[in-house]
Amino acid sequence: MTPLTRNIQKVTTHVLQEMKLQGEKIAMLTAYDYSFAKILDGAGIDVILVGDSASNVMAGHTSTLPITLNEMIYHASSVARAVKRALVIVDMPFGTYQGNSKEALSSAIRIMKESGADAVKLEGGKEVQESIDRILSAGIPIMGHLGLTPQSIHKFGTYVVRATTDAEATRLIADAHILSDAGCFGIVLEKIPAKLAAQVTKEIKIPIIGIGAGREVDGQVLVLHDMLGITQEFSPRFLRRYHNLYEEIKGSVSTYINDVKSLDFPNEREQY
Numbered sequence: 001m002t003p004l005t006r007n008i009q010k011v012t013t014h015v016l017q018e019m020k021l022q023g024e025k026i027a028m029l030t031a032y033d034y035s036f037a038k039i040l041d042g043a044g045i046d047v048i049l050v051g052d053s054a055s056n057v058m059a060g061h062t063s064t065l066p067i068t069l070n071e072m073i074y075h076a077s078s079v080a081r082a083v084k085r086a087l088v089i090v091d092m093p094f095g096t097y098q099g100n101s102k103e104a105l106s107s108a109i110r111i112m113k114e115s116g117a118d119a120v121k122l123e124g125g126k127e128v129q130e131s132i133d134r135i136l137s138a139g140i141p142i143m144g145h146l147g148l149t150p151q152s153i154h155k156f157g158t159y160v161v162r163a164t165t166d167a168e169a170t171r172l173i174a175d176a177h178i179l180s181d182a183g184c185f186g187i188v189l190e191k192i193p194a195k196l197a198a199q200v201t202k203e204i205k206i207p208i209i210g211i212g213a214g215r216e217v218d219g220q221v222l223v224l225h226d227m228l229g230i231t232q233e234f235s236p237r238f239l240r241r242y243h244n245l246y247e248e249i250k251g252s253v254s255t256y257i258n259d260v261k262s263l264d265f266p267n268e269r270e271q272y
């Protein structure tokens with residue numbers, strides 16, 4: 001199969017829809033800054049998510065709840081400045097869309113206006129439907145997020161696999177239909193049984209991106225710092241580590257410290 005996206009100058013939500021129709025998998029990663037976003041875009045990633053996981057991996061919080069709208073806009077604008085080809089999606093942070101739909105719209109407008117990103121993502125189904133309708137009516141594309149929704153961690157108390165009971169699975173499928181019928185362009189399914197994710201992917205016509213949702217979805221997303229092995233403390237079963245950058249960077253820094261202290265750095269060629 002010829003990858004549809006090979007000669008595409010800019011990935012749009014319509015391209016993602018076409019990829020689903022043609023069976024080409026969508027590759028998505030998070031990024032939060034200019035330098036990493038440039039590398040990801042240069043490598044040909046389809047979608048970059050400026051995730052509110054920035055709260056954990058960039059700011060060191062224990063959950064995604066504390067990150068603010070201003071902080072998300074700062075990360076998103078850094079990413080958007082680097083990216084030419086990938087679709088850039090920004091997470092709406094906790095507290096900026098659940099309260100009322102007017103506030104949701106003004107948060108989404110700020111993200112789009114001030115960051116230069118292409119779309120927003122938000123968590124939840126039926127309970128945030130009014131906010132979704134209002135944001136979409138302003139022409140702002142939305143990706144939904146169901147299953148394990150980290151902004152609701154205090155409701156659930158744990159990060160265990162979601163939708164394992166029939167009742168939860170039925171609710172998740174209903175929410176996926178609500179998001180799709182409302183006009184969202186895609187849905188992230190996080191940490192749910194692979195069989196359920198496969199069923200949703202078949203039933204729902206918009207692209208379904210999985211994280212811990214098995215392989216029978218339309219694409220995959222991982223947190224960049226987890227897949228590169230920069231973070232160490234987080235190792236769920238679904239995470240494939242492509243590097244151990246924590247150790248590699250630590251090794252380079254140790255060598256630098258030794259070089260400075262032993263007067264090996266700078267040498268004669270490294271001075272003026």
Ligand code: KIV
Pocket residue numbers: 030049050051052053054091145188190211221222223
């Ligand atoms: O914030 C994030 O990084 C996310 C992904 C885990 C999908 O929402």
